[in-house]
Amino acid sequence: MTEDNKPLVRIEGLHKYYGHHHVLKGIDMTVKKGEVAVVIGPSGSGKSTMLRCVNLMETISAGRIHVGDALIGHREINGKLHDLHTKEIAAQRRNIGMVFQKFNLFPHMTALENVIEAPVQVKGQNKNEAKNRAHELLKMVGLGDKTQHYPSQLSGGQQQRVAIARALAMEPEVMLFDEPTSALDPELVGDVLNVMKDLARSGMTMIVVTHEIGFAREVGDTLTFMDGGVVVESGDPRAIIADPQHARTREFLSRVL
């Protein structure tokens, strides 16, 4: 009973410094299982940095992040935090999928090879099993006929959908998206968003940094507006979009809508 209400992702008092540059100034955010949390905010507000802290692409300066029962990047012994070994960090990351703005597909591998790489190499999955699953996933993102294509032979939108399939192949508990459609030509954005909407409806827990307000309105369970390294406002996406409570939110939305 309490299990259902306990958030899957808990970010508490997250601070991040780059040298003296204070980028995140105490972020609190929770995402329940099956929820889609959309994060918006102006350029440089720290959205990417926050997302990257969740799977430890960046070190955490202060605060704690939990995904499920795991304390990200640390082990707590008698109230003192100890860094995890690289291998343990890798193990934590397997549970967290990430999709990048620039896709970052492996260019020397076909779409299919991209998708089976981690299941086979990291999880030690049987190659044929992994291939069957990869075919299903690629079909799901609408690329069932492109399995043997190399990334250079795919459009940006197709590459991003392969990247989503690649992340899903590890069967993560939560998926992080960092502006997945920002690098795409306008006519290719729709296909990627549709895949993400299907994923949201299938019950995947997602944190999505995006400028696509329509996406937030349609499938978002929460909307978080960040500015200057703090959360300015968060709540129900439709309520915030229709009636923002803060001047900065109002100004930002008026610019992107």
Added chain:
Amino acid sequence: MNLKDDAPVLNHSVPVRHPWRWFSAAVIILVVLVFASTFFTNPKYGWDIVGKYMLDTRVVQGVGWTLFLTVTSMALAIVLAIILAIMRQSDNPVLRWTAWFWVWFFRGTPVYTQLIFWGLVTVLFPLISVGFNGQELIHIVVTDPTKGLVPAILGLGLNESAYLAEIFRAGLKSVDKGQNEAAQALGMSNGKIMWRIILPQAMRIIVPPTGNETIGMLKTTSLVLAVPYTLDLTFVTNALANRLYTPIPFLIIAAFWYLLVTSILMVGQFYIEKHYGKGVDGGAPQVMNPDALKAQMAGLGAPKMSGQ
């Protein structure tokens, strides 16, 4: 559609003349012919000796040893270079400086000197003994039953590793750092990321200059007389030339074999480059949808059709 009706009248314009092109070509051909004619008229080439010794057992074995030296010392150099390049990227300053010092030292001294040194190691350290509290635990007498082969490989390989390390470092740096992040995000270990993601992509940058180095190494092996090692192609052909007082035929024999092996190495390089260009250089097997393929075939079938 009747082709004759709408076929265009061709221009048949007069092309620009290039008299100097013809003249320079004629001069070069003339020089080559004059030089080539000496092949038949000048007895000093000693074609009979060339023919007699081209497949001489000592010569063919010399080719074999030269090839063996090239392959083993390059293999040693490649392994060391990968380790050095990774050390250069390490967070550990001791590893970084060690790699830097290695490159500085082996690149900064002549390979000839290094080969002499490795040949003299048995003189420098006639025995190695490891002891503790005045009690001798290990006692090794340093001898070289390989008659210079191991020192030659060490000398060539260590020297080459310094050059290759720089090539590998440039290759590793050329891979976008998003690749590392994507692999990390999938939970891959650092070793797997290097071996399966970064290195295969870096190889595209690494292979062409490494092929160059391999061909260079083939010829650098002729310096192993410094060790001294006496079974390689250059030493063997020189020795035969000195014995028969006929240097030129043996130079021709040596040049022929070096060129032949170089040509074979170039073919190998071509295929290795093609392999690592997969997915990037259009070396990928072209996947096409059937309609596009048909359209292309149609285009090929009637390339001269004009005016549609």
